[in-house]
Amino acid sequence: MKSEKRKYKHYKVWLNGKVIPPEEANVSVFTQTALRGANVYEGVRAYWSDPNENLYVWKLTPHLARLFQSMKIMRMTPPFSREELQEAVLDWICQNAFREDIHFRVVSYFGDGGAGGVKAYRPDEIDFGSFIAGGPREHKEDIENGLHLCVSSWRRISDDATPPRVKAGANYQNSRLAAIEARENGYDDAIILNQAGKVAEATGANVIIIREGVAVTPPVTEGILEGITRRTLLGMLHSHLKRSIVERPIDRTELYIADEIFLCGSAMEVTSVISVDRIPVGDGKPGPITRQLQEVFFNAARGFDEAFQEDLLAVY
Numbered sequence: 049m050k051s052e053k054r055k056y057k058h059y060k061v062w063l064n065g066k067v068i069p070p071e072e073a074n075v076s077v078f079t080q081t082a083l084r085g086a087n088v089y090e091g092v093r094a095y096w097s098d099p100n101e102n103l104y105v106w107k108l109t110p111h112l113a114r115l116f117q118s119m120k121i122m123r124m125t126p127p128f129s130r131e132e133l134q135e136a137v138l139d140w141i142c143q144n145a146f147r148e149d150i151h152f153r154v155v156s157y158f159g160d161g162g163a164g165g166v167k168a169y170r171p172d173e174i175d176f177g178s179f180i181a182g183g184p185r186e187h188k189e190d191i192e193n194g195l196h197l198c199v200s201s202w203r204r205i206s207d208d209a210t211p212p213r214v215k216a217g218a219n220y221q222n223s224r225l226a227a228i229e230a231r232e233n234g235y236d237d238a239i240i241l242n243q244a245g246k247v248a249e250a251t252g253a254n255v256i257i258i259r260e261g262v263a264v265t266p267p268v269t270e271g272i273l274e275g276i277t278r279r280t281l282l283g284m285l286h287s288h289l290k291r292s293i294v295e296r297p298i299d300r301t302e303l304y305i306a307d308e309i310f311l312c313g314s315a316m317e318v319t320s321v322i323s324v325d326r327i328p329v330g331d332g333k334p335g336p337i338t339r340q341l342q343e344v345f346f347n348a349a350r351g352f353d354e355a356f357q358e359d360l361l362a363v364y
């Protein structure tokens with residue numbers, strides 16, 4: 049159930065340069081974003097630190113870099129520069145006066161292109177816009193308990209049709225089909241296979257498995273979003289947990305015999321998978337490497353690890 053706090057519609061929105069009340073933050077039904085899901089976005093977290101009495105945006109620079117990559121692939125003229133969006137994020141947080149963990153989205157969209165439809169992309173044909181919306185996000189119980197997943201009967205979208213490397217709103221229709229099917233069948237979420245039948249990712253997170261102490265994850269060419277958390281955790285597995293990392297295609301049956309599996313993403317953070325297709329992962333409880341990694345990750349994100357200071361942007 050969605051808690052009251054999770055309702056982002058209670059909080060002010062930054063829309064095209066202004067922080068405004070949520071009820072005024074409207075985008076027209078004539079825009080390509082409303083009609084065809086023509087937008088790209090980032091989901092970002094900021095973590096509150098009690099000892100420092102400050103809020104830190106986690107990994108904003110790589111998120112904005114990926115947003116610009118998504119716009120480049122979609123030939124969208126950036127409505128704002130990276131510097132302007134970074135300022136906008138800080139302004140939006142300050143005007144909402146958040147003093148707790150938050151999650152927010154930075155979205156850039158194709159506006160009204162008149163009769164141009166999907167062909168309109170030049171600035172003289174169509175307008176572009178950006179917005180930032182979000183709110184408090186509490187620590188999820190799933191982080192402690194883990195998830196029951198299935199392998200979806202749906203296949204992941206691919207780079208030669210609707211590239212998953214682009215974090216486009218429309219890509220989440222593929223995730224939606226898989227997530228709803230999973231819920232209908234009594235699972236928490238799904239792992240989606242790519243067009244070659246190998247493991248791609250979950251509906252909104254990357255997948256990393258542990259086999260005989262080695263961390264294995266699909267390479268970025270397997271039809272996945274190039275996750276920022278994935279890259280961060282691979283680094284932490286290597287530097288902090290002294291684990292070997294292998295990026296290679298993963299077979300479906302490896303999910304059944306992995307010692308540990310976890311999902312990772314800005315929203316998902318680091319969350320154990322405790323069964324796949326009702327087959328327990330390991331002993332059916334969150335595994336020791338995943339638990340250690342959670343500790344390293346949250347220490348870094350909350351500003352307690354010197355090695356990750358550059359990944360934090362202090363708000364206040």
Ligand code: PMP
Binds near residue numbers: 249273274276278314
């Ligand atoms: N894959 C998909 C499909 C996602 O939606 C996300 C969440 N953005 C991820 C992977 C993880 O990416 P990140 O760690 O950059 O949030």
